[in-house]
Amino acid sequence: GLAGPDLTAIVNSARRRNRSLWDVLEELETQPGILRIAPATRAAATKLVADLRAYVELAHERPAGEVLYAFLRGTGLLTRLAAAETAAAEEALQNMARFFDIVRAQSALLADDRAIFVARHLQTLVEAGDDPPTADLDPDVDAVSVLTVHKAKGLEFPVVFLPGLVSDRFPMRSRPDTLGLPLALVKETLPDGDFQLQEERRLFYVAMTRARDELILSHAADYGGARARRVSPFVLEALDLPIAASMPGSGARATRPVERLATFGQPAVPAAAAPDDLDEPLTLSFYAIDDYLTCPLKFKYGHVLRVPVAPHHALIYGSALHKAVQEFHRLEARGQVMTEAQLFEAFSRAWSNEGFLSRDHEEARLESGRAALRRFREQQLAPGAVVPTYVERDFSFSLDGNRVRGRWDRVDVEPLAGEPTVGGGEAASPHADVVTPTLPLMGRERVTITDYKSSDVRDPVRARQRARDSLQLQIYAMGYEALTGRLPDAVQLHFLDSGLVGRAEVDRNRLEKARGRIAQAAAGMRARDYTPRPEFLSCSYCPFREICPSSVAR
Structure with missing residues (x-):
């Protein structure tokens, strides 16, 4: 890399000739004799210039999120962090994911989402005092969390250390003046005394109450200054100690020479403890379950560490189709017919x-989406088409002590005139732990749950097979049973690109198999078993294949 005497020579050359560092780095490639540096340094400088040129060119054409992901992947940073099984690496990945969320959220607010505009917008937010939190802390991680008192608000830990509790540090001696407020605007009674001191006393209380089991208050007489430091008055107040206890060195003993020398020794590295199994109930979704059953390491990257992934055109396309269909059904439920132009506008x-x-x-996919929506609208407006009873309805139920959550795209409830239902009716043995009927039943009825897919399936046999084998649809059927006390009659997949519908009657044997697969995934998640299961097909479609050390499809 660029370091040591060679980097000093490059910087001095730029300063001496009143040139920018970038100009000198470019000259190293075009004029090799301008500086005498090591071949490794010259190669590193050449690569740096080439990378920066590529990212600048990419930033002119692509959104900020894509540029950021390309940088993380191109530099190998994502790969290194994903391969490092340490708490620090996991925290770094989670903070990256948090930053990606911020970039995408702020990009959506701008007319132009290229990096130069997003960076300026984020800088403006920082200057305005915006301080977004880092990724949420995992209380089960075997690591020490270092936080400011403000960042620790709302959190609790078994053991809390509060260091540096000496006068002039906590509380601070010099505090900036607050912005004065005209007395005419103050409605409440102002506190007596030093308001800033009272505010720091409240912060000290917040810090102490973060501990559940044990609180350690620490201070030192010597912080490198000319005089010894007194114990913080807040400590005296908390422990009900006399003022004499704040004298420097109170309660302390002199450090022996042997102990001082021992501080320079190599600290012992404790053996890594195996993580305990999770005891609390899990919150499961189809996507989490499916990812775990496909590959536990994929589940860890996507749902535990939340490793950022590059935006994929298939996800963008499917999400836009989904939202347009959702808007069509919502207007339909209010008795309004969405025009083709309105449907395309929602898309x-x-x-x-x-x-x-x-x-x-992109233009080809836009045209494909419009064609799919045009076909969908014609199907929905055809004579005899059913208006859905529920659209984008959330559900959750308890299964084997865990919470399973999901969302139905569409539920059709059709009243029947004396005909027996095929797959539904009262379930002799409910699959959910608790059945809590919250959705109304309408007597004799036929219930069909539909999930919309953007994939292009044109073979009716394959469409029906996918509906029968869909774990997602089995979970949807269990959710309906938990909320109504009866199973739906049928489940189906509606493939928007082709207009084909794959339908399957609800079968209790398939539901039992699905329950077993859910239990298998939950047991692995609870045991924190993230052993990879590399297979060429699953690795080929995995968004983490470029950084996963176990991938067989790179």
Whole structure:
């Protein structure tokens, strides 16, 4: 890399000739004799210039999120962090994911989401005092969390250390003056005395109450200054100690020479303890369960560490179709018919230009989406078409002590005139732990749950097979049973690109198999078993294949 005497020579050359560092780095490639540096340094400088040129060019054309992900992947940082099984690496990945969320959220507010505009916008937020939190702390991670008192608000830990509790540090001696407020605008009674001191006393109380089992208050007489330091008056107040206890060195003993020398020794590295199994109930979704059953390491990257992934055109396309269909059904439920132009407008509003291979590729997918929506609208307006009873309805139920959550795209409830139901009716043995009927039943009825898919399936046999084998649809059926006391009659997949519908009657044997697969995934998650299961097909579609050390599809 660029370091040591060679880097000093490059910086001095730029300063001496009144040139920018970038100019000198470029000259190292075009004029090799301008500086005598090591071959390794010259190669590193050449790579740095090439990388920066590539990212600048990419930043002119692609959104900020894509540029950021390309940088993280191109530098190998994501790969190194994913391969390092340490708490620090996991925290870094979680903070990256948090930053990606911020970039995407702020990009959506701007007319132009390229990096130069997003960076300026984020800088403005920072200057205005915006301080977004880092990733949420995992209380089960075997690591020490170092936090400010403000960042620790709302959190609790078994053991808390409060260091540096001496006068002029906590509380601080010099505090900036607050912005004065005209007395005419003050409605409440102002506190007597030093308001800033009272505020720091409240912060000290917040810090102490973060501990559940044990609180350690520490201070030192010597912080490198000319005089010894007194114990913080807040400690005296908390422990009800006399003022004499604040004298420097109170309660302390002199450190022996042998103890001082021992502080320079190599600290012992404790053996890594195996993580305990999770005891609390898990919150499960189909996607988490499916990812774990496909590959536990994929589940860890996506749901535990939340490793950022590059935007993919298939996800953008599917999400936009989904939102347009959702808007159509919501207006339909209010008795309004959405025009084709309105449907296309809803599709455009949900569209994002991230992840596509080229502008031509994006235009082709836009046209495919409009064609799919045109076909969908014609099907929904055809004579005899059913208006859905529920659209985008959330559900949750308890299964084997865990909480399973999901969302139905569409539920059709059709009243029947004396005909027996096929797959539904009262369930002799409910699959959920508790059945809490919250959705109304309408007597004799036929219930069908539909999930919309953007994949292009054109074979009716394959469409029916996918519906029968869908773990997602089995979970949806269990959710309906938990909320009504009866199973739906049928489940189906509606493939929007082709207009084909794959339908399957609800079968109790398939539900039992699905319950076993859910239990298998939950047991592995609870044991924190993230052993990879590399297979070429699953690795080929995995968004983490470029950084996963176990991938067989790179």
